[in-house]
Amino acid sequence: MLWNTLILALRAIHRNLMRSLLTMLGVVIGVAAVITMVTLGNGATLSVTRQIASMGSNLIIVIPGQGFGPGAGAAPNFKSADAEAIRNQIGTIDLVAPATAKAVTAVYQASNWNTRVTGTTNDYFQAGNWELAAGRTFSETEERAGKTVCVLGESVRNKLFGQGNPVGAEIRIKQFACEVIGLLKAKGQSAMGQDQDDAIVMPLRTVQRRLTGSQDVNQITATARAGASIESTKVALTALMRERRNISDTEEDNFRVMDTRQIAETLTGTTRILTMLLGMVAAVSLLVGGIGIMNIMLVSVTERTREIGIRLAIGALEGEVLLQFLIEAVVLSSLGGLVGIVVAAAGSVVIAGIMGIPYVFEPTINLLSFVFSSAIGVIFGYFPARRAARLDPIEALRHE
Amino acid sequence: MKSPEPTPLIRLRGITKTFGEGSAAFQALKGVDLDVAKGEFVAIMGPSGSGKSTAMNIIGCLDSPSSGTYEYHGTHVEKLSRRQRALLRRNFLGFVFQGFNLLARTSALENVELPLIYRGASTSERHSAGRAALEQVGLAGWEDHTPAELSGGQQQRVALARAIITQPSVLLADEPTGNLDSRTSREVMDLIAALNRDHGITVLMVTHEPDMADYARRIVRFVDGQVESDHRRQENG
Known part of the structure; x- marks a missing residue:
């Protein structure tokens, strides 16, 4: 049943290739954005850490004035x-x-x-x-x-x-x-x-x-x-x-005494906050991608009401229709997630090169984004799918 | 009313069906008794709103009656769950609709194979059965055409192939020629009659065209939610 339903889902995706690709695009961008932002942020943090390490750990720096702002030069x-x-x-x-x-x-x-x-x-x-x-x-x-x-x-x-x-x-x-x-x-x-x-x-x-x-x-x-x-x-x-x-x-x-640890904390703290902020913005775009999937699935169910009626009439069980729509959603979002990971890897390497920071592949964030995108597929695919499966076959067949 | 066989395949007793509730309620069927034996070819006729399509949907397990009993091969269908009725449809019934109801942008072969996918048949099994069914309706060589590339008559024949691929006991046809011209109508009716005659498939067909009803050996006429007349044609008639 699973294998055959998978075939049905893949055929349905293939039949609506353009719409499927556009749906995927939302997830691709979301996943790629999250991974790229976090990867670059980690790279920047690492670069700062390495830099600080190269300064030596027991360094004390004394500079005139307080802070770097205006008036600092007055001292x-x-x-x-x-x-x-x-x-x-x-x-x-x-x-x-x-x-x-x-x-x-x-x-x-x-x-x-x-x-x-x-x-x-x-x-x-x-x-x-x-x-x-x-x-x-x-x-x-x-x-x-x-x-x-x-x-x-x-x-x-x-x-x-x-x-x-x-x-x-x-x-x-x-x-x-x-x-x-x-x-x-x-x-x-x-x-x-x-x-x-x-x-x-x-x-x-x-x-x-x-x-x-x-x-x-x-x-x-x-x-x-x-x-x-x-x-x-x-x-x-x-x-x-x-x-x-x-x-x-x-x-x-009217002077400042700083040690390496202080400088390190200030700088890595800044990059860490930036990474978090960028990651959050990217997470929102991933969420938007997920809503896109749900939207498409809902539209798809409405548009394909008649098709669902046909399937039910010729003997599809409620569970099979549910499974088909669910698989469609999961395939779209997982595929989008995979493509997003590849795009993020390529993008991160290029941008890290331009920014002169190290590229660090972090499995956690890649795995997390992938799992999240698949979960979006399951969650956002479930409700439209259930609606589709519960349709009355006669009503569905009458639908134009 | 006499039954030709002691246990009919389909037995309806006191079937009623009410749509809506309260003052808006509408009684589409008002106590229908009907027996259909195995191998019969029944045309169901009647004016619009006479309840013939509702009766057809109940027989096809697409809808359940408000009251009364429906026995299919001794099974009380009115007591079955939604899932059990779907399994009964899948295993014993074939449907042909007025609007063909093929999947758009899907090849004729894939359309025909669809019921076998739900039955869990293997790919090779599906392909060979699909090709055989298309050949049976005279559409060998049209496997890769989508509905948009087929004429109305061809589409209805694909739908017919889809209905018979599971070798159903009963074929339910709801105005199968309603959207076709008279020549293609006759082609489709010839096919249905052949299925009934050569393969012993019981056929129930809703129609309001007397020409098409002539193919049947029994004509049941619905008026106002009840069976008004039930004629069996003589073999020589």
């Missing part, structure tokens, strides 16, 4: 001496890398490239988990004397040297020439979507003297000693900075 910058004080006065601090940055144009022979110069100390490489692809980092003399030496990020190398080895070459930055002593391994995009490899790193003193013309520092990156409490280190650091910046007890901090 005074740090001085090089602040970094020294942190290093000397807080026992649980391991590395301290004060940094100041400046946008410049770097020139090598006929190529030039607009990028950022970061002036900092050797601790910067270690704290930021940077590794060298070639050459070396700064020597103590170079740091102390503010020599014109630089370490290039992969993107800058690529723009100025192509695939060539830059170590030993001289590039021009503003009015001075600068010897390339090292090349950093590529890191890719930051959690914020910036290209981290688009950077030139020089000794702090060189940048302060030749580019910014002040003792200011934009950011202090520090790491806590292994085993030290990040929380207590942050408390000590905050107290020290308040004292050095002459902030009275009644005033708010």
Whole structure:
């Protein structure tokens, strides 16, 4: 009975191919949207997580101002001496890398490239988990004397040297020439979507003297000693900075101390909420697809009343008519679900590629969407099917 | 009224049928007694609203009587459930309608096979029986045509093939020639008469065309929900 009814259902779908395809389309779009949104969201979260991991887990970042909003720039910058004080006065601090940055144009022979110069100390490489692809980092003399030496990020190398080895070459930055002593391994995009490899790193003193013309520092990156409490280190650091910046007890901090976990939570929290929102919007479209199926099934029953009458008259049982319509609905929605999964996989790979985030196949969401689309078929197919099966054969036959 | 056989195939006793309720109620059948023996060819005639189609639907197990008894081969049909009546239709009855009632956009062969699908026959069984039935009604070679590609007479013959593919005991025909011209009407009637004569299928046919009723060997006339007359034609008549 099941097999024969399946044949009948498939024949009915085939007879109304166009209508069947349009019905399926609703489910295809719904399922594909849900899977794509969730997959991309997961990819984005993973990308952020990886990014944070590449920063190192015990990182503490101190920046002037509160938050990123307007007025953040009003707070005074740090001085090089602040970094020294942190290093000397807080026992649980391991590395301290004060940094100041400046946008410049770097020139090598006929190529030039607009990028950022970061002036900092050797601790910067270690704290930021940077590794060298070639050459070396700064020597103590170079740091102390503010020599014109630089370490290039992969993107800058690529723009100025192509695939060539830059170590030993001289590039021009503003009015001075600068010897390339090292090349950093590529890191890719930051959690914020910036290209981290688009950077030139020089000794702090060189940048302060030749580019910014002040003792200011934009950011202090520090790491806590292994085993030290990040929380207590942050408390000590905050107290020290308040004292050095002459902030009275009644005033708010005019700087921010963040650790990696905090940043990670903020960023992944954001992507997670976005994933959820997008997933919910997509789920609504899946629901609409399901209502489409129910709609078509209802119309179909009305339109095929006479056909149902014929079937009943020549000996179809109520259960068989019910089963046929049910199978039609389930086949349509499952097929739509399968196509949706394929479309979502293809779409996710392409979009993930464009967005530069990893593609992660997640079986759960695929399975869930498929089960949901089939369930839609059963639920939304059941009521029209029952209505069809309960028709009085004489009434149904009279129906035009 | 004399029965030619001691136990008739179909026995109606005091059948009434009322549609609607209260003041809007309409009594379509007002106590019908009718016996039909196996192998008979009965034409049911009467003016519109005389209850002949209602009686036909009750005999065809498509409808149940308001009161009275209907025995089919000794079974009390009026006591059967909806499902049991469907099984009785499936196993013993064949239907031909005025409007052909074929499935649209479906080939002649698939239309004819339909009752066998519900009987759970295998694909090869269905195909061979379907082809044989189409051949029997003179439509060999038309298997792949849809109703839209067939003439009225051909459609009715497909419907006839569908009715006989299950080798039913009784063929119920409700104005089978109502939508056909006189020449194709005669072709269809010849086929029905042949089924009755050569295969012993009991035929009950509703018609209001005396020409068509002439094919039958017995004419039952309905008037106002009751049997008004019941004539058996002589074999030589």
